[in-house]
Amino acid sequence: MMVSTKGRYALIVMIDLAANQGEGYVSLSDIAGRQMLSMKYLENVVSILNKGGLLASLRGKNGGYRLAKKPEEYTINEILNLTEGSLAPVECIKNGDLNCDKAASCMTLPLWVGLDRAIEKYLSSVTLDDVICGRRKTMLGDWCTECKE
Amino acid sequence: MMVSTKGRYALIVMIDLAANQGEGYVSLSDIAGRQMLSMKYLENVVSILNKGGLLASLRGKNGGYRLAKKPEEYTINEILNLTEGSLAPVECIKNGDLNCDKAASCMTLPLWVGLDRAIEKYLSSVTLDDVICGRRKTMLGDWCTECKE
DNA sequence: TTAATTCCTACTTTTAAGATAGGAATTCGG
DNA sequence: CCGAATTCCTATCTTAAAAGTAGGAATTAA
Numbered sequence: 001m002m003v004s005t006k007g008r009y010a011l012i013v014m015i016d017l018a019a020n021q022g023e024g025y026v027s028l029s030d031i032a033g034r035q036m037l038s039m040k041y042l043e044n045v046v047s048i049l050n051k052g053g054l055l056a057s058l059r060g061k062n063g064g065y066r067l068a069k070k071p072e073e074y075t076i077n078e079i080l081n082l083t084e085g086s087l088a089p090v091e092c093i094k095n096g097d098l099n100c101d102k103a104a105s106c107m108t109l110p111l112w113v114g115l116d117r118a119i120e121k122y123l124s125s126v127t128l129d130d131v132i133c134g135r136r137k138t139m140l141g142d143w144c145t146e147c148k149e
Numbered sequence: 150m151m152v153s154t155k156g157r158y159a160l161i162v163m164i165d166l167a168a169n170q171g172e173g174y175v176s177l178s179d180i181a182g183r184q185m186l187s188m189k190y191l192e193n194v195v196s197i198l199n200k201g202g203l204l205a206s207l208r209g210k211n212g213g214y215r216l217a218k219k220p221e222e223y224t225i226n227e228i229l230n231l232t233e234g235s236l237a238p239v240e241c242i243k244n245g246d247l248n249c250d251k252a253a254s255c256m257t258l259p260l261w262v263g264l265d266r267a268i269e270k271y272l273s274s275v276t277l278d279d280v281i282c283g284r285r286k287t288m289l290g291d292w293c294t295e296c297k298e
Numbered sequence: 299t300t301a302a303t304t305c306c307t308a309c310t311t312t313t314a315a316g317a318t319a320g321g322a323a324t325t326c327g328g
Numbered sequence: 329c330c331g332a333a334t335t336c337c338t339a340t341c342t343t344a345a346a347a348g349t350a351g352g353a354a355t356t357a358a
Binding site for chain 4: 174176177178192195196199206207208209210211212213214
């Protein structure tokens with residue numbers, strides 16, 4: 001499985017915030033309650049989002065989190081890349097640099113680079129707002145033809 | 150990391166076979182020796198390829214493995230899907246069926262389905278022969294512009 | 299001042315990946 | 329027929345990563 005709970009929960013939190021934030025901040029216990037997830041575990045996830053600048057936070061009573069920008073300004077790629085660390089399909093292309101000594105002669109490397117790009121291209125083409133609205137614009141055309149049935 | 154050693158080693162074995170098989174069969178110890186991999190571990194990987202019909206095998210002395218068809222007739226998708234079990238980015242779309250009770254109301258599901266398709270589309274566009282020849286035809290155009298430099 | 303919250307560090311548990319081991323079954327060549 | 333080389337099968341061990349928990353310090357609003 002390529003996307004762990006960290007990335008999936010992060011997306012859920014972002015969606016929940018978009019739906020439930022008004023002018024103020026939304027507390028983690030509210031989100032955890034609504035989404036039926038462990039608040040303690042969400043703390044870990046949200047901390048990554050917050051440090052990465054995707055969220056704004058307020059400590060203390062009535063504190064909580066809110067989106068740092070508008071839903072249409074987040075790509076899914078930036079959310080998942082941040083929380084997962086990297087979405088690279090294999091170790092050797094993790095940091096952009098090809099950190100493998102056999103890279104020059106590796107027959108499979110171009111394949112992994114191509115796959116990495118295909119993934120990035122797709123995830124960069126979808127915004128948080130697209131997901132929330134169930135919008136279906138991507139390079140593949142409809143991204144969920146099942147939903148039409 | 151999305152592709153485990155199983156899938157990566159499987160690819161390496163397929164490439165090695167394409168390069169080294171003549172009329173006869175190639176033994177695992179030969180492949181393991183050339184590729185500097187544990188033969189015992191390769192046994193597990195190759196067993197999947199063999200059961201899946203991607204390889205033909207001959208037991209006993211002078212036995213070994215060979216490709217069941219021509220390199221250009223394998224897509225990378227079929228090799229990786231078989232050895233990895235599934236390349237689905239998340240659990241809930243693993244078997245084509247959406248085996249999650251919240252599927253109907255899940256906002257992120259279409260995203261995962263779309264991602265799954267983007268991956269499948271890319272990996273189906275590349276054949277084993279493409280990888281061996283370093284050929285660069287895919288939906289993304291060149292799949293390794295780095296290689297040109 | 300108190301209650302609610304984020305924030306930080308560390309730990310535990312669980313699961314999957316990666317790797318190894320031993321031996322049965324098969325096949326070829328002498 | 330025999331022995332060496334091999335696939336094939338099942339079971340096990342090891343290691344690393346994911347998933348989840350715990351406790352308490354720092355902060356803030358009412």
